[in-house]
Amino acid sequence: MTKERLTLFDTTLRDGAQTTGVDFSLADKRHIAAMLDDLGLDYIEGGYPGANQTDTAFFSARPKLNHARFAAFGMVKRAGRSVENDPGLATLFGADADTITFVAKAWDYHVRVALGVSLEENLEAIRLSIEAALAHKREVILDCEHFFDGFKADPFYALNVARTAFEAGARWIVLCDTNGGALPHEVEAIVAVVRDRVPGAYLGIHAHNDTDNAVANSLAAVRAGVRQIHGALNGLGERCGNANLTSIIPTLLLKPDFADAFEIGVSLEKLKSLTKVSHTLDELLNRAPNRHAPYVGASAFATKAGIHASAVVKDPKTYEHVSPEAVGNKRRLLVSDQAGKSNILAELERIGVKLEKNDARVGRLLDEVKQKEALGYAYEGADASFELLARRVLGEVPDFFDVERFRVDVERRHNAQGDLVTVSEAVVKVRIDGETSISAAEGEGPVNALDLALRKDLGKYQPFIEDLNLVDYRVRVFQGGTDAVTRVLVEFTDSSGENWSTVGVSANIIDASFQALTDAITFRLLKSGA
Numbered sequence: 001m002t003k004e005r006l007t008l009f010d011t012t013l014r015d016g017a018q019t020t021g022v023d024f025s026l027a028d029k030r031h032i033a034a035m036l037d038d039l040g041l042d043y044i045e046g047g048y049p050g051a052n053q054t055d056t057a058f059f060s061a062r063p064k065l066n067h068a069r070f071a072a073f074g075m076v077k078r079a080g081r082s083v084e085n086d087p088g089l090a091t092l093f094g095a096d097a098d099t100i101t102f103v104a105k106a107w108d109y110h111v112r113v114a115l116g117v118s119l120e121e122n123l124e125a126i127r128l129s130i131e132a133a134l135a136h137k138r139e140v141i142l143d144c145e146h147f148f149d150g151f152k153a154d155p156f157y158a159l160n161v162a163r164t165a166f167e168a169g170a171r172w173i174v175l176c177d178t179n180g181g182a183l184p185h186e187v188e189a190i191v192a193v194v195r196d197r198v199p200g201a202y203l204g205i206h207a208h209n210d211t212d213n214a215v216a217n218s219l220a221a222v223r224a225g226v227r228q229i230h231g232a233l234n235g236l237g238e239r240c241g242n243a244n245l246t247s248i249i250p251t252l253l254l255k256p257d258f259a260d261a262f263e264i265g266v267s268l269e270k271l272k273s274l275t276k277v278s279h280t281l282d283e284l285l286n287r288a289p290n291r292h293a294p295y296v297g298a299s300a301f302a303t304k305a306g307i308h309a310s311a312v313v314k315d316p317k318t319y320e321h322v323s324p325e326a327v328g329n330k331r332r333l334l335v336s337d338q339a340g341k342s343n344i345l346a347e348l349e350r351i352g353v354k355l356e357k358n359d360a361r362v363g364r365l366l367d368e369v370k371q372k373e374a375l376g377y378a379y380e381g382a383d384a385s386f387e388l389l390a391r392r393v394l395g396e397v398p399d400f401f402d403v404e405r406f407r408v409d410v411e412r413r414h415n416a417q418g419d420l421v422t423v424s425e426a427v428v429k430v431r432i433d434g435e436t437s438i439s440a441a442e443g444e445g446p447v448n449a450l451d452l453a454l455r456k457d458l459g460k461y462q463p464f465i466e467d468l469n470l471v472d473y474r475v476r477v478f479q480g481g482t483d484a485v486t487r488v489l490v491e492f493t494d495s496s497g498e499n500w501s502t503v504g505v506s507a508n509i510i511d512a513s514f515q516a517l518t519d520a521i522t523f524r525l526l527k528s529g530a
C-alpha cells in the first residue's frame with residue numbers, strides 16, 4: 001500500500017513566540033529554525049515580518065534551510081484598501097520567504113464586529129490577497145481563523161471562506177481552532193463536511209490546547225482528511241499552547257494506524273534526536289524541561305513500584321507503549337522506598353555497574369537508600385546523587401575535598417545611590433591534600449554566593465569545574481516526623497551539554513542546598529576522572 005504524505009508545519013517561531021515568558025532573540029530563531037529543518041519539518045513559519053524588529057530582521061536574511069520551506073505570516077489585505085496600497089501586504093511580499101501564511105477571519109460574527117466589514121468584502125480581501133501573493137511567486141497557505149467556532153455559528157459562511165481561498169489558488173486551507181475550545185469528535189465531523197463541500201482542497205489543522213485536546217484534535221482531523229498539521233515544539237503557544245509537535249511526530253511515526261497509512265518528513269532515524277531537540281529548546285528558553293512530557297520527559301519511561309520494575313527488566317514491553325530509544329529517551333527505574341533489588345540492579349546497570357542479585361553490596365546499597373529516604377531524600381530527580389551513593393558503597397569515590405566550614409550572610413542595606421539592595425556573601429573553607437584554602441564570593445542570593453565561593457578555588461580540581469552552570473534549583477518543604485524538612489534539588493550543566501541533578505536534605509534550606517552543591521561538584525570530579 002502506498003502511503004499518503006502528511007506535511008508538518010511548525011509555528012514555534014510565530015505562534016510559539018506568543019507563549020508567556022518567551023522572547024526569542026534573532027540568534028534563538030536561527031538556532032531553532034536550523035534544528036527544525038534538521039529534524040525534517042516541512043514548513044517553518046519564521047514570524048510576522050513587520051510586526052517587530054526581530055521578525056523583520058529574520059526575514060531580511062533568511063536562514064539557510066536544507067529541507068523546510070520558509071513561511072512568513074501576515075494578514076490578508078484590509079478591506080477598503082487596494083492590494084497595491086496595503087502596507088502589510090507590501091511588507092509580506094518584501095519578506096524573503098517561500099510561502100505566505102495569510103490569516104483571515106472565517107467567523108461571520110468576527111467579520112462584522114471585529115473587522116467591521118461586510119461578509120462579501122472579507123471574501124474579496126481573501127481572494128485578492130491570494131492572487132497578489134501568487135503573482136509574487138509565493139505559495140499561499142490560508143489560515144481560516146476561528147474556523148470551528150465560525151462553522152458552528154454559520155457553516156455556510158465558514159465554508160465560503162475555505163472555498164474562496166481554494167478557488168483563488170491557495171495551496172493549503174488551514175482550519176484553525178483559534179480559541180482552542182473544539183473537541184475531537186467535533187473536529188472530525190466538521191473536517192468531513194469541509195472535505196465534502198470544498199472538494200479538491202488540501203486541508204490543514206491548526207489546533208490550540210485550551211481543552212488539552214490539541215494533539216487529539218490534530219489526529220482526529222487527519223483521520224477526517226486533513227493532510228497538514230500545524231503545531232509547535234513542546235506545545236509552545238499563547239494561553240495553553242499550540243498542538244504539541246513533540247507528541248504528534250512520534251505518534252505519527254510509531255503508532256501503526258498512522259505509521260502504516262502516512263509518511264512524514266521526519267525519519268525514524270531523526271526521531272531519535274527528538275528528546276534532545278525538545279530539551280535544547282527548553283535550554284534556549286532557560287526553563288526546566290517538563291519531566292512528565294509524553295515521549296521526551298525524564299519520567300516518560302520511569303517506573304516506580306518494585307513489582308513493575310522487575311517486569312520492566314524482564315520485558316520492557318510490559319509497561320512501555322513504545323521503546324524509549326525510538327525517541328532518544330531513556331528507561332528509568334526509580335529508586336524509591338518501594339524499591340526492590342531489581343530497581344537497584346537496573347539503576348546500577350544504567351550507570352555501568354554490573355552486580356549479581358545476591359551480591360552483599362546490593363543489599364547494603366538498598367538499606368542505605370531506604371535509610372536516606374526515611375530522612376527525606378528522593379533520588380528520582382537526582383541521578384547523580386544516587387550514583388555517588390552507589391559508588392561510595394562500592395568504595396569508588398575518593399575524598400576529593402573536605403569542607404571544613406562555610407558561612408553565608410544576607411544583608412539588606414542602602415547602597416551608595418540610596419537604593420535598598422540585598423547582598424549575599426559566602427565564605428567556604430576547604431581542605432585538599434592537607435592544605436586549606438578560604439574563598440569568599442558575593443552572589444545574587446545565598447545559594448548563588450555559596451556556589452561561587454565553593455567553586456572559586458578548588459586547587460588542582462579547578463580546571464574540571466570551570467565550565468559548570470547551575471541551571472535549576474528546586475525546593476520542597478515537607479513534614480518529616482515532627483519537624484519540617486527541606487529538600488533541595490539542583491541541576492548543573494557543562495559546556496558539552498551534559499546535565500546532572502543532585503539532592504540535599506536538612507531542616508535548614510542553606511545546609512540542604514550546600515549538600516546538593518557539593519554532591520554536584522563531587523559528581524563532576526568523579527566523572528571527569530579528576
Ligand SMILES: [Zn+2]
Pocket residue numbers: 015178206208242
Ligand atoms: Zn494559533
